[in-house]
Amino acid sequence: MDRSEEIANGMMERLAAIEHLRWSQWHLHSQSTWTPDRVDRWTDLATTLYENLSEELKEKDREEVRSYLPMIVSALRAARDEALEEAAKLLEKNCQCSFDGSLGCGGTCEDFQYSQSVRALKSDAGKP
Numbered sequence: 001m002d003r004s005e006e007i008a009n010g011m012m013e014r015l016a017a018i019e020h021l022r023w024s025q026w027h028l029h030s031q032s033t034w035t036p037d038r039v040d041r042w043t044d045l046a047t048t049l050y051e052n053l054s055e056e057l058k059e060k061d062r063e064e065v066r067s068y069l070p071m072i073v074s075a076l077r078a079a080r081d082e083a084l085e086e087a088a089k090l091l092e093k094n095c096q097c098s099f100d101g102s103l104g105c106g107g108t109c110e111d112f113q114y115s116q117s118v119r120a121l122k123s124d125a126g127k128p
Helices: 003-010 012-033 036-046 055-094 110-125
Strands: none
Touching: 003 012, 003 055, 012 036, 012 055, 055 110
16 A cells, blocks of 8 residues: 555545535535425434434444545555656756766766665656
C-alpha cells in the first residue's frame, strides 16, 4: 500500500460520515413521496449521527465511499507525481554543468544525481 492509499484509507470514517450526511439530506428532501411508515423509519436513521450508527449501517456508508475512493487515490498520486517531476526539473535546471541542453558533467554532478533520485521516488511510489 503506498502513501496515497494510506492517506485515503485514513479518511474513510470522515468520508463515510459525510456520506451519511449526504444521504440524510437526500432523505429529508425526498420523504414527501414516501409512505408514513417509511418516513418514520428512515427519518430515525437520517437524524442519527454517523458515530451513533450500528456497524452494519456504518458499513453501508463505507461501501458508498469505496465507490469513489479510487478517484481520490488517483488524484493524490497524480499530485504527488507532478510535484516530484517539478522538483526533478528544478534540480536539473540548477545543474551548473549544463551547456546548450547537454550535460557537461556527464550527469555526475550532485544536483543532476539528486534529480534522478527524485524521479526514482516517483516511479517507486506506485509500487506496493
